[in-house]
Amino acid sequence: MPRSTWRTWSGTVHCTPAQWLVPTSEDEIIEAVAVAGRNGLPVRPAGTGHSFNRLVPTGGVLLDLTAYTGVVGVDRAAGEVTVRAGTRIGALCAALDRHGLALANIGTLAYQTVAGALSTGNHGTGLAHPPLSGQVRRVRLVTADGRARTVGPGDDPDLWGAVRTALGTLGVLTTVTFACVPQFRLGLRLRDESFDGFTDRLSAWAGESAHGSANWLPWGDRVTVRSVDPTDGPATPRAGWRRYAGALDEVGCGLVGQAGRLGGGAVPRLAAGFGALWPASPYADASHRVFTFPQPVRFLAMEHALPLEVTGDALRALRPVLRRLGTYSPYSVLVRVGAGDDVPLSPAYGRPTGYVNLTVPRQAGQIEILRAAEHVLRAHGGRPHWGKAHTATVETLAARYPRWRDFQRVRAHLDPAGMFANEYTDRVLGPVAAPAPAVTG
Ligand SMILES: Cc1cc2nc3c(=O)[nH]c(=O)nc-3n(C[C@H](O)[C@H](O)[C@H](O)COP(=O)(O)OP(=O)(O)OC[C@H]3O[C@@H](n4cnc5c(N)ncnc54)[C@H](O)[C@@H]3O)c2cc1C
Structure with a gap:
């Protein structure tokens, strides 16, 4: 109805x-x-x-x-x-x-x-x-x-x-x-590394843990590295509560984001205070309870899939750009990795991938952080996550996907009248059956 x-x-x-x-x-x-x-x-x-x-x-x-x-x-x-x-x-x-x-x-x-x-x-x-x-x-x-x-x-x-x-x-x-x-269990361990050390050896780091990720607060010089690997050991007692550290962290980010409206410069100090209240700790649990955590606070996110080998360079290029803005998001930049695939519109198409995700509070008007970062990530060959915020259009996207035309052929065959299109898909894919656009980078 x-x-x-x-x-x-x-x-x-x-x-x-x-x-x-x-x-x-x-x-x-x-x-x-x-x-x-x-x-x-x-x-x-x-x-x-x-x-x-x-x-x-x-x-x-x-x-x-x-x-x-x-x-x-x-x-x-x-x-x-x-x-x-x-x-x-x-x-x-x-x-x-x-x-x-x-x-x-x-x-x-x-x-x-x-x-x-x-x-x-x-x-x-x-x-x-x-x-x-x-x-x-x-x-x-x-x-x-x-x-x-x-x-x-x-x-x-x-x-x-x-x-x-x-x-x-x-x-x-x-x-x-x-x-x-x-079914399998995963164990999570955390350690700190210097930003320079981490970005220098990002490609090697990517292979060290089965499901590794890293968090970096752009005003700092440390990266928190999360190693997540299968374990035969038992689940940690009360492991269910440990995963709420991620949720509590996000509640803290939401509150700091609100406070940050008074002035972006306050964010690093407030975030450090909140972060110290509920430090994450190692634990083991069923795989899906380690992969996911509750995300109660609403925010905005942008993520790009980059060739793995330039992901460290992209992070290094991002640092001065974000610092120059002088306004910070309380959320850390999240780095993940993945294998390439053969799906024509997959951001991971054809290459081992480093994913760089930026999150900002939705109320704080910090969209310029995403804009500035998008520019850097795009310049490093990034393909935007289709479900996250980005400003790319068909003109900039088509050239980044070697099998773009294959996808468009299938689309024109299955939906010749564009029944499943909207304004947004017109922006990012072009109207159905439109020829591939001239490339603008
Ligand atoms: C808090 C949060 C955490 C996230 N974490 C991650 C993450 O870890 N990794 C990651 O890659 N992304 C992540 N995302 C992005 C998220 O995975 C995508 O945006 C995903 O599309 C959301 O699924 P949805 O059911 O809400 O789909 P919607 O947002 O409702 O729809 C997304 C698209 O799917 C299409 N669609 C939906 N149902 C169908 C259907 N039955 N048939 C055909 N098309 C359909 C819609 O038309 C639309 O184009 C996260 C997003 C949030 C908000």
């Missing part, structure tokens, strides 16, 4: 669709797409709205998948699980846990839908691990012609590649089948 205003998690993007539909079966999704087609209305699928940009907004039909949830089946022999598109990653992991199974690698957020995450190139960290798309065995997709089809690696390779990161522009994913692995 139509409701009024749809909003993103961050609250910074909203829209009033002509119809806001909440299907609970694949038949209802097929029907919704067919009716929209007959009425000439555009359709945008939506997950939990954890993207920071205008990917979802539409004046047509907003197809909200958040009630189409649950595990369809677990095939232990094949090592795979099939879930409905609106299932939260956290719910999927909890269900797998009950079967003694797990996903091999996920990002930090448990609350997003599997289809939303897949559609924007979601990733965790670990040099042996490609983005989430690399764990997908097949999907079901409802296309503009009102058909549901199963797409897997045995199908047309361009279609199989395109469908695994498509920004909701090829149709509506109804189910996703993931490869899974036997």
Whole structure:
């Protein structure tokens, strides 16, 4: 049923669709797409709205998948699980846990839908691990012609590649089948390094931990390195509480962000004070409870995927730029790594990747921090995360994706009338079937 205003998690993007539909079966999704087609209305699928940009907004039909949830089946022999598109990653992991199974690698957020995450190139960290798309065995997709089809690696390779990161522009994913692995525990350890030492040997560091990441507060010269590796040891008693250190840290950042409105220069001092209140400590627990942590405070984030070998250089170039601004975000810059993949619109396409993520409080008007950083990351060959804030357009993006035309061919074939487009997809992908634009860098 139509409701009024749809909003993103961050609250910074909203829209009033002509119809806001909440299907609970694949038949209802097929029907919704067919009716929209007959009425000439555009359709945008939506997950939990954890993207920071205008990917979802539409004046047509907003197809909200958040009630189409649950595990369809677990095939232990094949090592795979099939879930409905609106299932939260956290719910999927909890269900797998009950079967003694797990996903091999996920990002930090448990609350997003599997289809939303897949559609924007979601990733965790670990040099042996490609983005989430690399764990997908097949999907079901409802296309503009009102058909549901199963797409897997045995199908047309361009279609199989395109469908695994498509920004909701090829149709509506109804189910996703993931490869899974036997349940495992992860142990987290922390250490401090100098910024110079860390950035000098970033490529070597990237291979040292199965799921390593690093946090750097740009006004400081230290980096906190998190090593996360499989362990046979027991879970730490009360490990559940340790993961709340991340959540408490974010609450602190939210409060400091508010206080920082009085003057950006106050942020480093306040952040140091809050950080000392709940220092993170090592622990071991079920993999999905180490990968993810609750993220209660709403913020804005921008992330770029860079060639791994220039990620250290990019961080070094970022430091003077951020310091010159004289206004700081209380959130640390997050560095993660990942394997490359062969998905045409994957920011990790074709190269081992270093991911650099910047977060700012949404109220503090610190958007200039993101703008300044985006400039530096783009100059180092960065490709923006499709679900996060960025200012790139089709003119700057096309040249960064060697298989851009392959994706556009699939899109023009499946959605020739642009039923699944909106203003934002026009900005970042161009209108359907438009020829690849002249390259502007
Ligand atoms: C607190 C927070 C933490 C995050 N952590 C990470 C992280 O660790 N790693 C990372 O890579 N990203 C991270 N992100 C980004 C996040 O993974 C993406 O923005 C993701 O798309 C959010 O999923 P969603 O369900 O909210 O999708 P939405 O934001 O609702 O939608 C995203 C896109 O998916 C499309 N879509 C949704 N459902 C379907 C469907 N059924 N069929 C086809 N298309 C569909 C939509 O049209 C839209 O284009 C984080 C974001 C937040 C807010």
